[in-house]
């Protein structure tokens with residue numbers, strides 16, 4: 001498998017994208033592909049820069065054997081469009097925000113995550129105002145999506 005640099009992007013970089021980062025890193029490690037992938041996450045907004053992931057994302061990751069507690073929020077910026085091969089938005093509004101800020105010639109790196117991974121256009125819904133059950137559903141969605149993503153990479 002050739003190496004790929006992947007940036008997951010959501011709104012706050014505390015719920016969905018850090019969990020996606022942790023899940024893909026774990027699945028890649030299980031397949032012995034850790035060194036082939038550079039994985040990171042960021043938010044389109046700046047409210048949670050420097051913050052750890054939401055405690056509900058940390059908890060659901062931990063229940064599945066993944067530690068994301070050391071990750072810290074950051075905002076996506078112009079340099080990311082050079083540093084990454086793939087910039088995967090969790091929902092259509094993330095994709096729209098990314099497309100707006102993409103430096104010229106880089107918008108083709110931006111995709112809706114599940115659409116790129118599975119070929120089916122589907123948002124990963126924002127769980128911020130939802131209950132704990134939404135975070136288990138989020139985990140399952142991200143695990144299936146990341147598994148498909150690795151298949152698409154030829155892993």
Ligand code: 4NP
Nearest residue numbers: 010011012013014015016128
């Ligand atoms: P995320 O969820 O985009 O999955 O990290 C959110 C986190 C924070 C906010 C919105 C969504 N917020 O409004 O602060």
